[in-house]
Amino acid sequence: MAEYLEEEDHSEENDELYEHHRIVVDKGQALLRVDKFLMDRLPNVTRNKLQEAIRSESIQINGKPAKVSYKVKPQDVITIVLPEAPRETDILPEDIPLVIPYEDDDLLLVNKQPGMVVHPAYNNWTGTLVNALVYHLQNLPTTRNGAGRPGLVHRIDKDTSGLLVIAKTEYSMAFLAKQFFDHSIERTYYAMVWGVPANDTGTIVGHIGRSVKDRKVMTVYPAGDYGKHAVTHYKVLRRFKYVSLVQCNLETGRTHQIRAHMKYMGHPLFSDATYGGDRIIYGAPNGTYKSFVENAFKLMPRQALHAKSLGFIHPVTKEFMQHDSELPDDFKALLDKWALYEDQ
Structure with a gap:
C-alpha cells in the first residue's frame, strides 16, 4: 500500500482548480512504470492525462520531474498536480456570446462579463461560462463530448468581471494548472x-x-x-x-x-x-x-x-504572454x- 497526503483547494474566487497529491511508495512495491502505478491510485484519471502531466513536469519523483519511462521504486516520493476531474457529467452547450480577446490551438482567454457564473452549480445549472465554452469548444476532446468542465483551471466570482485563461488540450490544462499551483501566474x-x-x-x-x-x-x-x-x-x-x-x-x-x-x-x-x-x-x-x-x-x-490582466507562460511556445x-x-x-x- 502507498501512503497518501492529498490537498485540495476548492474555492470560488480565484479558484486554482487542481488536485495536489503526495504519495510515498510502500517498501514492498515492485518496479512499475509510473503512469501504470498512478492509474491504480488516482480516481478519474486517464493514462493520457497522466502522460501529459509528466510532459508538463506536473509530476515529480523525489523532487525531480518524472519521465514517462520511469519505474517507481520503494520509498519514492511522488508529488502530482493535476487539473481537477470534472464532477458534473451533463453540462448542456449553450450559444452564449463570449468576449474572446485571444485564442489559439492550445488555449483561449475570455473577458468574463459581470453577472455571469463561471461553473454550473446549485441554482445555476444554465447560462454559465462553462455552458458557453462547451458550445464554443464542443468538437474538442477536453469537453468529453459536451460533458465536464472544458479547460477551466481557475475561476472568478459571478459578480467579478475580467480575464480567465481556458485550456483547450489536456497538456495545456496540466501545464497551466501547475503555474497556478506554483503561484507563478501574474x-x-x-x-x-x-x-x-x-x-x-x-x-x-x-x-x-x-x-x-x-x-x-x-x-x-x-x-x-x-x-x-x-x-x-x-x-x-x-x-x-x-x-x-x-x-x-x-x-x-x-x-x-x-x-x-x-x-x-x-x-x-x-x-x-x-x-x-x-x-x-x-x-x-x-x-x-x-x-x-x-x-x-x-x-x-x-x-x-x-x-x-493575466501573465503566464504559454504551454507550447514556452513564451511569456501578457494580456490586458x-x-x-x-x-x-x-x-x-x-x-x-x-x-x-
Whole structure:
C-alpha cells in the first residue's frame, strides 16, 4: 500500500482548480512504470492525462520531474498536480456570446462579463461560462463530448468581471494548472475601495479562512492559526474624496482574497454586500452625499472588482504572454461619477 497526503483547494474566487497529491511508495512495491502505478491510485484519471502531466513536469519523483519511462521504486516520493476531474457529467452547450480577446490551438482567454457564473452549480445549472465554452469548444476532446468542465483551471466570482485563461488540450490544462499551483501566474485586479489607504503601496499578509459565523464569508486570521497563507500587493492608482481606485496583484489565490484583505485593512470594496461595502463607510450618511452614493450603488450593483490582466507562460511556445483588458462599462461609469463629484 502507498501512503497518501492529498490537498485540495476548492474555492470560488480565484479558484486554482487542481488536485495536489503526495504519495510515498510502500517498501514492498515492485518496479512499475509510473503512469501504470498512478492509474491504480488516482480516481478519474486517464493514462493520457497522466502522460501529459509528466510532459508538463506536473509530476515529480523525489523532487525531480518524472519521465514517462520511469519505474517507481520503494520509498519514492511522488508529488502530482493535476487539473481537477470534472464532477458534473451533463453540462448542456449553450450559444452564449463570449468576449474572446485571444485564442489559439492550445488555449483561449475570455473577458468574463459581470453577472455571469463561471461553473454550473446549485441554482445555476444554465447560462454559465462553462455552458458557453462547451458550445464554443464542443468538437474538442477536453469537453468529453459536451460533458465536464472544458479547460477551466481557475475561476472568478459571478459578480467579478475580467480575464480567465481556458485550456483547450489536456497538456495545456496540466501545464497551466501547475503555474497556478506554483503561484507563478501574474494576476492584476482593479478595485474601487472605500476610503484612502495611508500608503500608496503596500502588502497585505494574513491567513484567510471561512468565518465561523458564516461560511459564505472569508475572514483574515493574522496570527496564522487558521486558514491559508495569503499575500496581496496593492498600489493606489487614484484617490477620490471618499474612495480610491486600487491595483491589486495576487501572490496567492485564496477564496475572496482581495475582498477579505481589503476589508481587513479597513477599506472594503465599494458595493460589496458580502463584506460591508454596500453602505456609506466614509463621509456623512445624509443629504446630497447620501443620494449621490445611492445612485453610485445603482450604477455598480456588485463589488467593484475587475480581473484586469493575466501573465503566464504559454504551454507550447514556452513564451511569456501578457494580456490586458478594459474595464467594463459599469466600472467606467462609477469612476466617471466619482470624478465629477470630486470636481464639484
